Amino acid sequence: MSTEARDARRYHALPSPFAMKRGGALHGARVAYETWGRLSEARDNALLILTGLSPSAHAASSPEDPSPGWWEGMIGPGKAIDTHRWFVICVNSLGSDKGSTCPASVDPATGRPYRLSFPELTLEDVANAAFEVVRHGLGIERLACLVGCSMGGMSALAYMLLHPGTVRTHVSVDTAPQAQPFAIAIRSLQREAIRLDPQWNGGDYDIHAADGGRYPDIGMSIARKLGVITYRSAMEWNGRFARIRLDPEQREDEPFGFEFQVESYLQAHAQRFVRTFDPNCYLYLSRASDWFDIGEYGGGDVMAGLRRIRIERALVIGVSTDILFPLEQQEQIATGLEAAGARVDFVALDSPQGHDAFLVDIPNYSRAIGGFLAAL
Amino acid sequence: MSTEARDARRYHALPSPFAMKRGGALHGARVAYETWGRLSEARDNALLILTGLSPSAHAASSPEDPSPGWWEGMIGPGKAIDTHRWFVICVNSLGSDKGSTCPASVDPATGRPYRLSFPELTLEDVANAAFEVVRHGLGIERLACLVGCSMGGMSALAYMLLHPGTVRTHVSVDTAPQAQPFAIAIRSLQREAIRLDPQWNGGDYDIHAADGGRYPDIGMSIARKLGVITYRSAMEWNGRFARIRLDPEQREDEPFGFEFQVESYLQAHAQRFVRTFDPNCYLYLSRASDWFDIGEYGGGDVMAGLRRIRIERALVIGVSTDILFPLEQQEQIATGLEAAGARVDFVALDSPQGHDAFLVDIPNYSRAIGGFLAAL
Structure with a gap:
């Protein structure tokens, strides 16, 4: 192989x-x-x-x-x-x-x-x-x-x-x-989550960061989750997730940690995205859409x-x-x-x-x- | 007076x-x-x-x-x-x-x-x-x-x-x-924006912070903006904001700063809210709604x-x-x-x-x- x-x-x-x-x-x-x-x-x-x-x-x-x-x-x-x-x-x-x-x-x-x-x-x-x-x-x-x-x-x-x-x-x-304006508001908030992440650092983060590098993971994660929420629909999620809870061993052991399946679904989407799309590129393309x-x-x-x-x-x-x-x-x-x-x-x-x-x-x-x- | x-x-x-x-x-x-x-x-x-x-x-x-x-x-x-x-x-x-x-x-x-x-x-x-x-x-x-x-x-x-x-x-x-699940996803992301703000500090910020105190302003601002976006409607904003730009002197002088009226509207809402609602209270009430x-x-x-x-x-x-x-x-x-x-x-x-x-x-x-x- x-x-x-x-x-x-x-x-x-x-x-x-x-x-x-x-x-x-x-x-x-x-x-x-x-x-x-x-x-x-x-x-x-x-x-x-x-x-x-x-x-x-x-x-x-x-x-x-x-x-x-x-x-x-x-x-x-x-x-x-x-x-x-x-x-x-x-x-x-x-x-x-x-x-x-x-x-x-x-x-x-x-x-x-x-x-x-x-x-x-x-x-x-x-x-x-x-x-x-x-x-x-x-x-x-x-x-x-x-x-x-x-x-x-x-x-x-x-x-x-x-x-x-x-x-x-x-x-x-x-x-x-x-x-x-609704789409602009969503995208503006996504950009803001990245911009306000101190690790974004005015765009000067480690572009090819390994997990340890300086990188706006939090901002990118919030931006991606907001994206996924607006890319899908409430109707789909009612049928797909309803109010199903995570198994206890899947839950985060921290205050206000994830409890519902829909939360871990968003987390999985974010984890796949955060380090595979360059944050500055995201900002440029997002703004281009608003314009x-x-x-x-x-x-x-x-x-x-x-x-x-x-x-x-x-x-x-x-x-x-x-x-x-x-x-x-x-x-x-x-x-x-x-x-x-x-x-x-x-x-x-x-x-x-x-x-x-x-x-x-x-x-x-x-x-x-x-x-x-x-x-x- | x-x-x-x-x-x-x-x-x-x-x-x-x-x-x-x-x-x-x-x-x-x-x-x-x-x-x-x-x-x-x-x-x-x-x-x-x-x-x-x-x-x-x-x-x-x-x-x-x-x-x-x-x-x-x-x-x-x-x-x-x-x-x-x-x-x-x-x-x-x-x-x-x-x-x-x-x-x-x-x-x-x-x-x-x-x-x-x-x-x-x-x-x-x-x-x-x-x-x-x-x-x-x-x-x-x-x-x-x-x-x-x-x-x-x-x-x-x-x-x-x-x-x-x-x-x-x-x-x-x-x-x-x-x-x-759609509402849970929105509220979960609002809570996450607060939780992931390093200034939240596991809930141990300055409760009566003056502007200089340790306080999760960024997380609260993102949470509030996401709230306002979901509390209103696209239809209303099409009529109210359309694609109206801010006057140049109202714009933020920073990369990817606000350019559209809808962005400054959200910012004004967030600024009124961030220091007037206790972040931990927000987390507790938000989770109560999900439950x-x-x-x-x-x-x-x-x-x-x-x-x-x-x-x-x-x-x-x-x-x-x-x-x-x-x-x-x-x-x-x-x-x-x-x-x-x-x-x-x-x-x-x-x-x-x-x-x-x-x-x-x-x-x-x-x-x-x-x-x-x-x-x-």
């Missing part, structure tokens, strides 16, 4: 300098991506996936990296995103620490990690970096389909608006045309912004139990894209899992996305 | 020892309360209000304390809870630091604050302490009405179940018959527990935008009390303010509560 980690990532070098929307530029930056399936000779079967805040480019397993991807149930031969037909690309967002240049990367100008000297990051920059991979890295003029999930759905709107004519169809999953507003491109009006997007067809999916990206926001996207001239299917699901339903309720999302793609 | 704080609180000494549900007892404990209006000769016009987690007994102004109370719009001459007719009592919960014995109080056995040596607190203890005020402090055999808001609604269910025959009618406001389950009195079944409550009439109010105590939980209470033989009015409001609507949407809550009380 080999213990060597297998890796399917490829890297595309961004033009240097790579100008950022709010000013500044990156030098010698790169974007990590993975692909599945084969690009047709006509180069007309490419499907790009833009991710949520935390996932890597590893959306599905492959011979080069057989570990399950974050959307394993959706992508593969015969699956909803059928790799027999589509050349599937998944890009790690610029600013994320899963292979792309990010605040934890070394700044070539100083030889030391950027940390907070990384330029201000927006989802438009994420979109532009992904566009570079597709256009110049893979030589694809036009995507057959652009899929965006959660934060990636906002990046996808930016992509289509900033690069007109380069996307034929769009699948919008559990996302929004702009950040609304996003397609209305900027429509004189302050979301609908006017959406009407500037030119595509042929779209599928917009949302879920009624999503408290972070409520269904009304997907309705806005559907209405706006339709007003722009696209043929739009709008699917409102009742999956109990909340915002994360797209990662969990694979049957319903497969039916919607698979049906849409099969009809193209 | 007098700078003297005026105080309308009275105090009732609890029987000593006062046994606690989960074991242990308090010695020399007391409960703070305020009253408005006059007790009739027949002693049949008493209306008791049990509060949410943080309010004091000062529900309304009075000549002795003219400062506005936390339910000022609801209580007074000619208001929904009309003090011309009702003798209104509001009790500060046992375990709260607004005059009642609590973890910040001095333990007579040691001469030092209880802190975490305070016995485990439940809402049944809160209810029993309030009962002592009514029965032995004020000599009232039977309440004309028991009103419970939020956490106080759970305490009220405990009161009616544990003291059968002492309540004629009930008004249940934005509450639940048991804590569900509450009327189902305990029905062999694990909520409906069976509710069916043990004997009252004549009830009004149950909930609001569709409440994410902490969802409307289904008020429906459960209404159904259960009706099955127990009460005549029940159920009012589902669409107020946009979420759980806090009872504090804000005074017109609609007045109409419901005033109408119910006027018909008694």
